[in-house]
Amino acid sequence: MSQNNIRNMDEFAALCGISRPTISKYFFDPNSVRPSTRDRIEAALKEYDYRPNIYAMNQNRRLTKNIGIVVPYLADPFFAEIARVIERRCIDAGFTPTLFSSHGDQNQEIAILDTLRSLRPAGVLLAPLGRASDKAQIEEFCRDVPTILFDSNIEGVGAAFVGSDNFSFVSQTVEYLSRTGNVPCFFEMRDPANPNANKRRHAYLEMMRRLNLEPHLVKIDGAGWGFEEIGRLGALKVLKEGLLPTDTVLCSNDRLAIGFLSACHELGIRVGRDEDCTIRLASHDDHPYSRFTCPSLTTAAHDYEAVSDYAVETLFRLIDAGGALETREETLFAARLIMRGSA
Amino acid sequence: MSQNNIRNMDEFAALCGISRPTISKYFFDPNSVRPSTRDRIEAALKEYDYRPNIYAMNQNRRLTKNIGIVVPYLADPFFAEIARVIERRCIDAGFTPTLFSSHGDQNQEIAILDTLRSLRPAGVLLAPLGRASDKAQIEEFCRDVPTILFDSNIEGVGAAFVGSDNFSFVSQTVEYLSRTGNVPCFFEMRDPANPNANKRRHAYLEMMRRLNLEPHLVKIDGAGWGFEEIGRLGALKVLKEGLLPTDTVLCSNDRLAIGFLSACHELGIRVGRDEDCTIRLASHDDHPYSRFTCPSLTTAAHDYEAVSDYAVETLFRLIDAGGALETREETLFAARLIMRGSA
DNA sequence: ATATAATTTTGACGCGCGTAAATAAAAGCT
């Protein structure tokens, strides 16, 4: 690779022996030029290591190759993991993804949408904060920018929603728990930040109705995204005051369950299926850490790959379709029960 | 806020009654214009909601307001947390941070540096992969782009390094453990990905020498960034085969310790200070989950805030100084021992 | 009020590339 003193596309085109508009076309889509010219360009590219100025490119293109990925809380490894997969898919498809985290804060979420507007992305994959989101702002954003919602739905907003089927999660855990032991109570935050939490509560109630069992909701206080600590404090209170209606607890999500386990350990309460255990605990999400808790968590797992892949795929369809799909699709993927030590 | 049909800075300048070059100056640095004009611009800004085109801006500016943040592994909440703080500081200082994760992969790290070059950032905060990094490439990058290394040092590379003092971590845990019980052995990966691991091993050996105690290194196999699983498998092997030289284990980092705890639970081994416990376990990092493990982890904590703040502050100094500091500074922050249940 | 310094305006050019239309060349087909 020789020293590249190439300042712009004109010079590179000259070195290639190919006209600048063709080079420009190549960089927008390598497949849009004849294979023989593509080869010549790529040979020159190898030799001279030229890269077009992205600012000049994006300024004038109808559509950039940028994709925004927004997650509500990146310190949650669940979102880190899903973001990783999505990022990979975007890069492989020739896009430039940029990752944003709202860090659980409404203002940050709005600020991100603002930043995203000026990035003029081809599309956005947005996992909203949920209850804490400013829905009007998100709706307005989605009108201007082709957006797929994932993980957490907002009715009617965005071109499509891709997520997990909360009923599938809860039905499996409830069925399993009630089949193998006592009736599960449902442990959750009183004011959950995420709409999935509400769907899970309803699913629990519905499943209990179907099974002809009496439902018990255990609601704990706490706000924000520090679910482990909220779960821990809530569990401490519930356990100390003997408020637990049954010996089988189904947490709304794994992070609450991690806190619950921590509380149990503090109080010397053994959790699991063994004879010396007094509580069974199960949960939902298959959080990356759930297999390392003590005991490991029985949980219903997201189909990470399917959700990520389908969300990305839907976004690409949306982009190809010029920014609008015929109808707003909602796609839900089923959960997979993972039986581990805690129940 | 009236409907903004403002297409460019010219139109906005006309609406302001201020010349475009002055507006341009304002957007580069609001303090560079007279307070009275600043007020007029900001009043108009409120009314018309104009935002300059970032692509046109960045194309022509000598220096963008972009800052790149690169972490080796975002699914590790430790990095997610530090990235969050750094991001905040950058935004508050009027910069536009972009977050990248190498996801533990050398090729990704190189690809990120490549992307960063074309972003022409004012500066970069880079936490390298460590052993897996292509040092030559990073070195070359740092010659072109003002870069501060953090978390993981590469000798002589970058304008400065800001991180934690590994000796401070290990000296405190070793001192505490050996004072309150049996001599600790050091539990680590045979080929650690991160250079901090090597520093910690040396610190352990040095501390043991000073205390006139016999050191024991317990090296386990495994590659990659799935430390919990590596720790779990390593611990299972060590515990089953009775290879543990003492009842006190000091893990190189919390994620290994989380895996270790998981293994202990599987084998029915109780960990902690209580009488019925057979192992004491301590570690380093104060991972966000370390307080929720069972038992909670005694660990040495990073001064997250100090590291983040000083890294950012140093980067700003570097940018102000035009991209080069007089000498390469290495700044290390001391750890803080956090005593919890595991030791 | 006057001199001086600081700020703003005017006018103009350039950045690197996208894009469009007309033309030319190449490829594919019969």
Added chain:
DNA sequence: AGCTTTTATTTACGCGCGTCAAAATTATAT
């Protein structure tokens, strides 16, 4: 070979803003 279709070239303009120099204005100090 002659035709059609596809692809590349030529030429030219525009995007939105940074930046520069000279001129005009405004603020500050004496």
